[in-house]
Amino acid sequence: MAAARQDKEQWNDTRVLRNKVNSRVEKEFDKADRAFDTRDKCEKNLNLNAYWEPNTLRCLDRRSGRPVAP
Numbered sequence: 265m266a267a268a269r270q271d272k273e274q275w276n277d278t279r280v281l282r283n284k285v286n287s288r289v290e291k292e293f294d295k296a297d298r299a300f301d302t303r304d305k306c307e308k309n310l311n312l313n314a315y316w317e318p319n320t321l322r323c324l325d326r327r328s329g330r331p332v333a334p
Contacts, residue, residue, distance in 0.1 A: 295321075305334030 299321040306316045306323030313326040314334070323334045 302334055306332070309334050 302321070302323060303316045306314055309323065309332065311325075311332060314323055314332045315326055316322075317324050323332045324330065325332050
């Protein structure tokens with residue numbers, strides 16, 4: 265019984281940490297998912313000066329380097 269109680273307490277103590285880790289993983293996945301959609305829109309953009317910058321995950325203007333709305 266003591267071991268079961270100790271396991272339950274440990275499980276509860278680590279719940280907050282597990283939730284943080286899961287939230288971070290979900291946030292990173294959402295970021296990558298949005299980047300794929302933005303890249304597709306950028307590559308299909310009619311603006312010939314628009315290009316996809318993979319390091320910053322943004323659609324930029326070749327002439328000014330400023331972000332372009334895809």
